[in-house]
Amino acid sequence: MSLNAITWARHQKVGKGPAKSILMALADYASEDFEAHPSIETMQGWSEQNRKTVISNLKYLQDKGFIVDTGRRVGKTGSIPVYRLKNPTGKRVEVGPPDELSTSDTKSGTSKQSQKRNGTENGTVPNSTGSSTVSDSKQYRKRPGSSTENGTQNYQLTVIEQKEQCADQKTVGAPTSKFERFWQMWPQSPRKVDKADCRKHWERHNLDVKAEVIIAHLQAMKLTKQWKDGFEPAPETYLNGKRWEDGLPPTEEQLAARAEDAEWWLDASATERKGAEMGVRARNAEEPVPYYRVFVAKACGRGPWIDYVLKHAEKSGSPKFYEWVRTQLGDALLPPDDYAS
Incomplete structure (x- = not known):
């Protein structure tokens, strides 16, 4: 795992939540040269996406220039591609791929x-x-x-x-010493206490061997909104809980995307992200969102989105569209009290 790659990946503007998840999965398995070769099954488990969606998002990332296929293959059967994470703008950066x-x-x-x-x-x-x-x-x-x-x-x-x-x-x-570097780097706050106990914990668990990972994680956490707002833990709590193994919290952009996706059927962009997650084909440029939303709702099965698309179709004033929606959903997904007008 390269914290450098993870920090780079989490600040990229990918444009699609599921694709960003795959980029983060690749970064989680990347070496310091920003190359990674997790299997499709591994990325499925990491991102909780189905195989078709993982493959679709890998293609999306390649098309957008965030990753390139090196042409090398690894694994027992020699079939797992080796990808290199890449800055899509081609500009020089100060944290990113080594070249x-x-x-x-x-x-x-x-x-x-x-x-x-x-x-x-x-x-x-x-x-x-x-x-x-x-x-x-x-x-x-x-x-x-x-x-x-x-x-x-x-x-x-x-x-x-x-x-x-x-x-x-x-x-x-x-x-x-490595402990002193850790202590000096910790933000000044009322919770920065018990230095002696922290040092004992550090030496007892021989944390010198993990010092660079710990310090890199600490540096990244200091830049998060949570820590900037003064909600960092006490150093001893951090060490006792091995917090450096927890990874980094989601960015504000990721949290906003999750809030949108919670009620995806109310937002066009969230509907498209949900469609990609469920393996639904991409929306055509000329296709109205209400039509595409019906296909995504059907793929998701029963839920409040079914009632929404039915009510929206009914209020559209088009009996033809309303009947089309009912036909697409099928009897299995129609509410028990829904009757054709």
Whole structure:
């Protein structure tokens, strides 16, 4: 699992909720090079979509440029495609696929900022041993004045900063332990207490080996609305509950989409998303939403949407349309007290 890939994926504007779910599933299984090869069955279990819908959404993501088929195949039978997650705009980004990062120096493969910081011209102490007390794992930091492109929050990968921090620490003295980095990164609030107990828990469970995952998750959580509003847990609660294994909460856009989908039959976009989820063909450009809604309602079976499409057809003033709706739904889905006029 790559937290870098998950953070990138969850901020993409895909345009379809079910397709976004498949993109998140791929990101959940992606390596650090943004390549993933979960099977269709795995993505079905992850997204709770049927096989036809998963395949349809994979094609949608490819058409929109969010993923590409590398042409490689893996698995026992050599039939599982390997996909690469990709920024559809083609622009350089600061968190995303490795070959699209704006922080990379494509000629040397190293950061220009890092080269500048590690030089002797600016007064810092160069690393003569070739090693660092700070891990080169990737973490996220929101850059001051960062903008949003294609719905992607620009987070600065702090590999550079960790090397800078290492140089600074050599200048002033003692290095920072992984626990201290965790503690310093935790937001200041009345719940930031019991440092000694947290340290004991950290050492007892040897969390140094998971420090980079924990710190990357902490950085991402600090950017969520919940934590920004001051609803972060106490550090000890976070550690005891292994909260870094819970993943990241849904974005505000995802929550809004879920609210719409709760009563999907009342909204045109939500109806189309529900249709894709249920394996109903895509709505034709010239097809009125009320007609398409009937096919989606039929695929969903009994529910309040059936009453809605019937009442809507009845109020349309078109007996022909009303009879067409009744015929499409069939006797099995008509309410017991529904009678043809």
